Amino acid sequence: MRPSSLLDDRTARLLPWLVAVAFFMQTLDGTILNTALPAMAIDLAEDPLRMQGVIIAYMLTVALLIPASGWIADRFGTRRVFFSAILLFTFGSLLCALSMTLPQLIGARVLQAVGGALMMPVGRLVVLRAYPRSELVRVMSLITLPGLVGPLLGPTLGGWLVEYASWHWIFLINLPVGALGCYAALRFMPDLRGPERNHFDTLGFVLFGAAMLMITLGLGGLGELHMPHARVMLLLFAGAACLAAYWLRAGRIAKPLFSPNLFRTRSFSVGILGNLFGRLGSGALPFMVPLLLQVALGYSPAEAGMSMIPLALAAMAIKPFAKLLIDRLGYRRVLTTNTLLLGLLIGSLGFTNAQTPLFMLLIQLGLIGAINSLQFTAMNTITLIGLHDREASSGNSLLAVVVQLAMSLGVATAGALLGGFTLEGAAPGSEAVLRAFQLTFLCVGGISMLASTIFLQLGREDGRAPPQP
Incomplete structure (x- = not known):
């Protein structure tokens, strides 16, 4: 693989594997949890049919932070952000395994998702900037391959860990992989930044994120959270209002x-x-x-x-x-x-x-x-x-x-x-x-x-x- 001028030969060979491992960690985590939910509910003294918050908290946090990932990488550098993302994901996994109640588990999943939201976008950004376009298809194919293996292994591995060990191990297995990833990020991840400091649409980010959060919480309130219908309707209407405000504002500013x-x-x-x-x-x-x-x-x-x-x-x-x-x-x-x-x-x-x-x-x-x-x-x-x-x-x-x-x-x-x-x-x-x-x-x-x-x-x-x- 021919490296760009930004990378030496060894880094050019190992960087795609580093990003691929991060992608594998994220996709495996997204599927390994589902099979374990009933066992987790019993251990946490919860109803198995009310455990969707553990999944929603992760997905929603990732959705909220993806728009800011590129700006964060340009502002603080890809090496620091990628290392911090793996560290947060790994530390969040440890807190998930140590959780004693459902609210603690959901809070730990949010922290884990902050890392997950930054790992893949920043990894793709580094590949896009560091490799010539002629090599991009080959590198991206290598990176996305573990994403296909994760959903294949996840449910089966999760089921076996729950049945023959405990649900805590679906999070603990991230620790050695995360530790290796942190070392590799410091050693092989190039420290790239954008050519110029870009303006970030902070108000737009807040409005868009608030809309997603309130609409999702409103739907969750009908199920797991047992909210009164009046509060659910208030959340749904407030979310729709924030979304409308975002699009009206986005139409009249230069860089929404x-x-x-x-x-x-x-x-x-x-x-x-x-x-x-x-x-x-x-x-x-x-x-x-x-x-x-x-x-x-x-x-x-x-x-x-x-x-x-x-x-x-x-x-x-x-x-x-x-x-x-x-x-x-x-x-x-x-x-x-x-x-x-x-x-x-x-x-x-x-x-x-x-x-x-x-x-x-x-x-x-x-x-x-x-x-x-x-x-x-x-x-x-x-x-x-x-x-x-x-x-x-x-x-x-x-x-x-x-x-x-x-x-x-x-x-x-x-x-x-x-x-x-x-x-x-x-x-x-x-x-x-x-x-x-x-x-x-x-x-x-x-x-x-x-x-x-x-x-x-x-x-x-x-x-x-x-x-x-």
Whole structure:
């Protein structure tokens, strides 16, 4: 691999592996936790159906901080920020393992997410600046490969650790990897900064972040937090007001956090809205499926974790065919049809019960994994493909925020529905709990299918031609 003038030969060889390990830590953590939620709930004396805050806290914190990651790296230097990100992620993992109550665990997850929010954006930024464009595809492929392995190992490893050790080990395994990452960051991470000090839209950041926080808390208030409906409505309306204030302000200042001009590109507008609503169902799946298997159907943690393997394997297997399908059928047809199929498959989990054969459930999850993977590839590409070079960075940041926000909203929505359908005092494994899961999957599947109407707004040739200068 030919290094740029910024790197010596050894650093050029090792830097991609450093960023790849950070990516692996983040993606593994995002999937290993879900299988452990029931065991964690028992240990913390909580209801297993009210544990979604542990997931939402992480996703929402990452979404909040992604817009500031580039500015922070330019201001303080990539080496210091990347080292601090790994250190915070590792220290947050230790605090998660030491948590004695659910609020303590959620607080530790927020600290862990602060590190996670900076690791990958700063890592990608360093690669973008340090390597010539001719090497970029090769380096990015190496970096993203562990991101495919993490979801494959996570549920299975989480299930085995919970069953044969304890849930604390899903966080403790981050400690030696984090210590090695901190050493490598100080040794091999170049200290790069932006060419000039850029202005950061602080007020826009506060308004946008407040909107995301209040809307997500409002949805969570319907489920896990048991808020009065008046308080939930107040949070939702306040969040909508902050979002409206942000966009009105962004339209009249020179350098907003995210420019409204991005939405003049139809494919970007459709892609962002499609990602927001189309990912609600897929965002809920990693939270809902392990709970269904363990709390409603009586699977062990290890069995529940291994049942998720077909989903990850099918997602990896479909990747090589995604471009071929999109080139042949076009984005409009692929996304509209695929979104309907995804919603139907998620809804089909609503018919799962104790008599459902395991092989049938594994086939369902495998199909969901394949359709989901194709969906992500097509949605991400159509969102960015029509942007000019000068808009690509801002558009990519907004897409990253929307992806995290949609997944946290998916978990919050599923949690609210599950809490609403669960009868007071229903015991795990009872018919009432299974019925609540079935109704929740049917509703989430229906919501996912509605997102297909967004992709109908694409033109037949959108995504096939480069953006006009």
